[in-house]
Amino acid sequence: MLKRTSTLRLSLAALLVFALLLPGAATSYHTGIGGEQNNAGEVIEDVAKEGCLCHNTEADNTVQVILDEVPYGWAEGETYTMHLQLIGGPEAGGAWTGGFSMRVSEGSLGGEDVQNWEGDLTTLTQIEASANVADRMWVIDWTAPAAGTGAVTFWITGNSVNGDAIPGADDRWNQLFFTLPENDGASPAGLRTLFAGDGNVQAPEPDHHGVDLHHMGAKLRAHWLGLLGFGAVIVVVAFAGFLLRYGFSTSYQGRSNQLRLRYHLNRRGDQ
Structure with a gap:
């Protein structure tokens, strides 16, 4: 009888631990995320617009969300290739390093090692294979809409994580929002870099620190x-x-x- 009671207690304890870990595991989306999500009973209408609240309730400016090669204005049917990168947050380790959720008001999104969330061409997120890149960088293609559409709004949420596949205090996220006007001939030529964050970016450590004199x-x-x-x-x-x-x-x-x-x-x- 005593042995049966001990076994029952151990089973209940294991079930309790599993129940505590299950919400965290269920809300860790290294395979991509977007659109409407449920976070601890609260509905996130759009992760790209509202943020990755499953990891932390507030955005963190120590994470730099950088979008490079952004035009000053768009032209009908043109495809613009941009580079999205996250700098800051926890050290890139473990199985996963980061991810993002992106939405545009017009046009269509694509790129390398990314996917449209649930087939919606106005949304974009990482795939599982690109959630563990050390540089936390993704190549994004945006194809402009038809002429006369007007200004297009971009929403990007970037998530920098410690790689344990469980939301925690070490994980950080930030957001970049901007509007891209239609090119009416008055927009400047060339490309630019946009970013959100405190600008405190440190250079990476060198791979090596010189050459040993004995080997010269x-x-x-x-x-x-x-x-x-x-x-x-x-x-x-x-x-x-x-x-x-x-x-x-x-x-x-x-x-x-x-x-x-x-x-x-x-x-x-x-x-």
């Missing part, structure tokens, strides 16, 4: 020989200057005395 071999010897040669040239130039300055000092002194004498004679004649 002939290159190191050539370096020192070059320095010795340069030093020898400096010594020769200095010696030549010293010789020119003091090697004929007697002649210089005699000529100097003649100049002084001529100066005194001229002054005496003037007086």
Whole structure:
């Protein structure tokens, strides 16, 4: 009887732990996310517009949402290739590193290693294979709508995670919103970079920190020989200057005395 009671207690404890972990696992969408979602009983009408509330309730400006190669205006039917990148947040480790949810008011979205959420061409998110890229970068294609549509609004939510596949305090997200006007001939030419965040971006650590002197071999010897040669040239130039300055000092002194004498004679004649 006692053994049966202990087994029942262990089963209930395991079930409780599983129940606690289940909501977190259910709301970790490394395979992509978009549109309407349910978060702890509350409805998120659009993740791209409202944010990834399953990870944290507030956006975090330490995460930089960067969109590169953005035009100043759009032309009918043109396809614009842009690069979306997330910088900041937890270290990129574990099985997953980040993801995003994007929506446009007009036009259609596509790209590399991305997908339209539930077939909606105005939405875009990562796929499972691109949720574990170390640089948290995705290539996005946007095809402009028909002429006369007017300004197009873009909504992007970027999620930078620690890779444990469970929403937690370490995960961070931020949002980038902007409007792209229709090109009426007055829009500037060229492309630009848009970003949202505090701008505190640190350069990545180098892959290596120089070369060990013991492994430089002939290159190191050539370096020192070059320095010795340069030093020898400096010594020769200095010696030549010293010789020119003091090697004929007697002649210089005699000529100097003649100049002084001529100066005194001229002054005496003037007086």
